[in-house]
Amino acid sequence: MQVELAKDFLPKLKEQIENNDKVSVLASMVELYANDICEIMYELDDSQAIYILEIFDDETAADIISNLEPVYRKNIFKKLETNKIALKFKYIDSDDAVDILNDIPTKEREEIISYIDDPEKVSYIIDLLHYEPNCAGGIMAKELIKANINWGISQCIDEIRRQAEKVDKIHSIYVVDDKDYLLGRVSLKKIILSNANMKIKDIYETEEFFYVESYKSKDDVAKIMEEQDLEAIPVVNVQGKLLGRITIDDVVDVIKERAELEQQLMSGISGNAEEYDSVWLQSRVRLPWLLVGMIGGLMGAKFIGLFEADLALIPAMAFFIPLITATGGNVGIQSSTVVVQSLANKSNFETGLTKRLGNLLLVGLLNGLVISLVVFLFNIALGDSLSLAIVVSISLLCVVMLSSIMGTITPIVLNKFGINPALASGPFITTANDLLGLGVYFIIAHSLLQI
């Protein structure tokens, strides 16, 4: 079902737009999903992109707008009339609407809201805007079906009919009392299988029923929904009143976002950067860790400086600096990645740290021995001095084992102090291991070569 676009698709489309040939433009995109249309828009001039957006009905346009990259959307909004933008919001769920509105300046946001011609939607949006984007309240939608516990099933079905257009996917009907306190849920399946003159109170479920408070972090929400295989979860305030619901598609976004962020942390990018962002922003999020690495490098330079006399006598000592530092860095990152991942799937218990460390040391010993041996054979085969070859191999073994330990302990310690352990898998561990490796190598060399 994935549509592959022909090579000449774009030039043709541009021509059709130029000729204001609406029929052909629409025809060429009839098979495409909103996501694909977004990708096409990125390739067009702004005026052509707006032409595309305006050619579709408001509902399709709303779908496209929801799928645009935030930075791009912000830019396109500036060139669209506010009342036209507002028309699309009728078809965007309150949670997505708030995500979009949160990304644009306050003045434009207020203008758009004032033009939305649907009082219920407006009240939903205004209500949602005050939640932190990172908590359950910030990702919930207000659209849901709720039923009073005293209703009959037929009354509940009437409510479903009334809301049918606004609530796309129902999952469950949430059962509340007269004061809107959440009591339980009824599945659509149960409603279908029940007699029409039964009451909600006879069939609603309270067991295996999950909900979250609005202040819970979105990571916590994702965890519960994942563990319990839920497709939707109701959100309540601290008093237990029903506020909204979170659906699994939002949680999928949370999971993907977290994975991306973790990758970026691991690679020393502080903050969310995408290729779309400005050069200045991209530069700024990368610089901090580069500077940390730089300070490490300068410290390394000062440290090696202590052995200047040794180096002058045996310049060959310098040859193996990159081998030592690179191996230490690689081992450290391997170890920390495994630990970070197992911390992410963390349990309520402290699993035996000693056993974990013991295992990792064994892995380090095994890999260290292999590498040291191979390097030793190479060095001998290439006719390097025997004593230097011994120094290099002993240093490598020590570095591999020390880096294993560092790579294991650092994320655990960071985690203990409430810092995201993924930080430890990035330039931090590489820098620390570089210094560690240099220390081990030069001290061993200095002692064994008896300079």
Add this chain to the structure above:
Amino acid sequence: MQVELAKDFLPKLKEQIENNDKVSVLASMVELYANDICEIMYELDDSQAIYILEIFDDETAADIISNLEPVYRKNIFKKLETNKIALKFKYIDSDDAVDILNDIPTKEREEIISYIDDPEKVSYIIDLLHYEPNCAGGIMAKELIKANINWGISQCIDEIRRQAEKVDKIHSIYVVDDKDYLLGRVSLKKIILSNANMKIKDIYETEEFFYVESYKSKDDVAKIMEEQDLEAIPVVNVQGKLLGRITIDDVVDVIKERAELEQQLMSGISGNAEEYDSVWLQSRVRLPWLLVGMIGGLMGAKFIGLFEADLALIPAMAFFIPLITATGGNVGIQSSTVVVQSLANKSNFETGLTKRLGNLLLVGLLNGLVISLVVFLFNIALGDSLSLAIVVSISLLCVVMLSSIMGTITPIVLNKFGINPALASGPFITTANDLLGLGVYFIIAHSLLQI
């Protein structure tokens, strides 16, 4: 709702198990989810863990078994009676059952299947076992509700009633013809809102209706379900006959798995390794990239060896080797991560490579200038030789820009050849950049210091 366990929970539990105090054991775990109980089992001896598993009813035990780590589960299965294991499979959906069975040796698998006392479940499992685990057929479940297009709604409701216990979450009813060809779907909402004497053919939907063929990769399935915000998708064979359905919770697993695997690739771990795996396996998946790094390091050593005479004259040249290689590595990984992530969200188009490279070069230039300048000031302040300070800073600037380019191009090239671009963010790019950095540094030093 997350349960925090008291510090003395485990010792108490062990005591209760020792005393065979079933009531207390059950009472202490009544609030816990299956996942938590798994974590507890990992902390116990095998015999204690089996005690826990046998104390629960089959349905709860099935839930716990589904949540265990595969390696651990395999081990526990060896110590349980086959017929007891088989009893739990009645409560495990066919897709999860197959995942579990795929992890254990053929003989045990066949034994368990022969003991399952539910012919329909057995036929489901046997049918699913022959699919590749990485394709749509490998993650689908057979449990679903289907309706013949000629049925009336009341007949459809009867079918839902008949299957109610077996199909936990319904989402949609799939509409087929007499030969089981998939024609469309009906939502539960629509059934509730329709008149009981209407026919399926009057209300079923074919628009905005998505399905996948059984041979499609699970990543493709995840992509469609994510993009279309689907909670379930039907799976058909090449002829279009309905085979099963995939639910969003399986796709969440696919997404998480892919993210973990990518992280591991980035950190130079080839193959899926978890802390639970044996020392031998853990060592084996780490060694290949360590050896690549080692070969890079040995090549670096040979390269530096070419400048032995220079080093003998100016040993201080060696001081800055770690600074140069570390900076190159860090920049390379930062760039490649951004590119890898944007490739993962790839479009149908080739977005302008030149613009992308231009941008990255600008970012590189900016960051390179900052770092070179800071390092220069440091070196001067610390009283190093002016000419060496100039050489180091010019080299740094070149290395940052070259590494940016390498980090950008490598994943794009790998992707072109169908290799997972995440590979490029790991030790591969670090090793290449180490060599690049050394080359730049020593050549500039050799020329400028006019040795």
